[in-house]
Amino acid sequence: MKKTLLLLLASMMPFCANQAFAEPSTIGYAKKNIEVVIPKNPGGGTDTSARTLIEFSKDHLPKGVIFVPVNKPAGNGITGLIEVARAKPDGYKLVMTTVELAMFPHQNKSPVTYKDFTPLATTIADPVAIVVRADAGFDTLQAFIDSAKQQPGKLKVGNSGMGAIYHLAAVNIEKTTGTKFNHIPYNEGTGPSIAALIGGHIDAVLTTPGAVKSQVDAGILKVLAVMDEKRFELVPDVPTIKEALGLDVNVKMRAWAVLATTAKVPPEVAEQLVKAFTEVVNTPAYQDAVRKQGIMPVTIVGQDAYNMMREDDELYKQLIADTLKK
Structure with a gap:
């Protein structure tokens, strides 16, 4: 009896091992690519x-x-x-x-x-972020918004094309804060708008934090706020717009x-x-x-x-x- 049991257990071991190490196919319906x-x-x-x-x-x-x-x-x-x-x-x-x-x-x-x-x-x-030059004199988003209110339509805010996400994000900020920007489109994409900001041709740009991480780390650019309901892990010290401006609602994009x-x-x-x-x-x-x-x-x-x-x-x-x- 004991010998039979040992033989049975031995025969089951390969099967159990295969079951333990096999990767389950959870997309089982797929019969073709x-x-x-x-x-x-x-x-x-x-x-x-x-x-x-x-x-x-x-x-x-x-x-x-x-x-x-x-x-x-x-x-x-x-x-x-x-x-x-x-x-x-x-x-x-x-x-x-x-x-x-x-x-x-x-x-x-x-x-x-x-x-x-x-x-x-x-x-x-990734949330949209409001980015300025580190030496622009805007230490906070509130300072940037105050400046925009003092000179409506003067601050140049770059985007990746009119009607695209970063332009509409700027429109959302205008709507939320009662400000007016001078929207500058860079239809070639985010890269040219960031380059224009670094070169001092515009006052701010809207993009994702990851797109400017290296320039922020180098002390060239500064992220004033992120458009989300909570802080973003990539830039944990940067407040949300709600935090930065003391708003009652979140501004998410x-x-x-x-x-x-x-x-x-x-x-x-x-x-x-x-x-x-x-x-x-x-x-x-x-x-x-x-x-x-x-x-x-x-x-x-x-x-x-x-x-x-x-x-x-x-x-x-x-x-x-x-x-x-x-």
């Missing part, structure tokens, strides 16, 4: 964050199945968004949506909205990127994807990888990501309407 549309050019923050997430998620796929990233920046990214929004809702097409999805519909630039997607996981959700799939996918497909990506974004290895890219890791997934997208859609709808009235 999953395409990940990146509606941006290669090399940018959205592209890099998307590729990082799917690289760390590959072990959650069944054997022989992979994620296939495809850059489709045509039409300012709208072409790729439309393609996935109108794809068969089977989970075989994903897309990196960005904060522009909350703006374009209200600017008559896109026929699709956040409602056309099922959000899975957020890779970027975030530059986000959310990996999503087509709306109306079967619940079990969405559940498998959200579960897999949630596990990934919570791993230290993934979080370390995105930090090295200058991005602070976030764990906004599933319904929470949908809520963020919906809130921002409502915010930009009103901001864009206010801008058009001017």
Whole structure:
């Protein structure tokens, strides 16, 4: 009897070992490769964050199945968004949506909205920051706002293009504080606007803290406040706008990127994807990888990501309407 029991236990050991060390495939529905549309050019923050997430998620796929990233920046990214929004809702097409999805519909630039997607996981959700030269004499946001009130329309505030996130962030500050800026667009992107600030050609720029971290560390630039409900880990000593100005409400604006799939996918497909990506974004290895890219890791997934997208859609709808009235 004892010999039989030992033989039985010995025969079970390989099976138990395999069970202990096997990686579970949480995206079990996938029988073929999953395409990940990146509606941006290669090399940018959205592209890099998307590729990082799917690289760390590959072990959650069944054997022989992979994620296939495809850059489709045509039409300012709208072409790729439309393609996935109108794809068969089977989970075989994903897309990196960005904060522009909350703006374009209200600017008559896109026929699709956040409602056309099922959000899975957020890779970027950095707050907008108000940045000045360190030697500009504005030690606090209150000092900057006071100066703007004393000379309406004089302070030059740079952005990455009229109607884009950083211009609308400045409009939001105007609306909140009763000020008026001279908006200076740099359509080539955030880099030229930061260079203009360093060169003394403008008085402030709105961007994310990560975009100016090296200049802040070097003592060239200074972040006055962040547009969020809490302080940002990358610049923990910088107050929120609510703190800096003693407001009763938070002033939130975030530059986000959310990996999503087509709306109306079967619940079990969405559940498998959200579960897999949630596990990934919570791993230290993934979080370390995105930090090295200058991005602070976030764990906004599933319904929470949908809520963020919906809130921002409502915010930009009103901001864009206010801008058009001017």
